[in-house]
Amino acid sequence: MDTAKRISVEEAIRAYTINGAYQLRLEDQIGSIEVGKKADLIVLGKNLLEGKLEDIHKTPVLLTLMDGKARYDKLPA
Numbered sequence: 242m243d244t245a246k247r248i249s250v251e252e253a254i255r256a257y258t259i260n261g262a263y264q265l266r267l268e269d270q271i272g273s274i275e276v277g278k279k280a281d282l283i284v285l286g287k288n289l290l291e292g293k294l295e296d297i298h299k300t301p302v303l304l305t306l307m308d309g310k311a312r313y314d315k316l317p318a
Contacts, residue, residue: 250289250297280309284316 248256262272271279286301305313 250294254289281307 259268259272262268262270265271269278271281274282283302283306284304286303289297289300301315302313303316304311
């Protein structure tokens with residue numbers, strides 16, 4: 242695969258978060274973690290910026306928050 246045509250993990254995260262919110266004109270409500278914004282986020286089992294790109298799909302989701310409420314919770318006790 243031509244690596245010149247790839248985007249970085251950082252760029253992909255930005256595209257799915259703050260840039261997506263900007264395209265929807267909702268960047269004042271969603272897209273980043275800030276006081277006053279909706280608390281929709283996930284907690285992952287590892288840092289996506291570390292490790293091999295081909296292993297990202299193996300990263301477990303430990304917690305999903307929507308509107309500040311836990312909708313999925315597999316955090317260790």
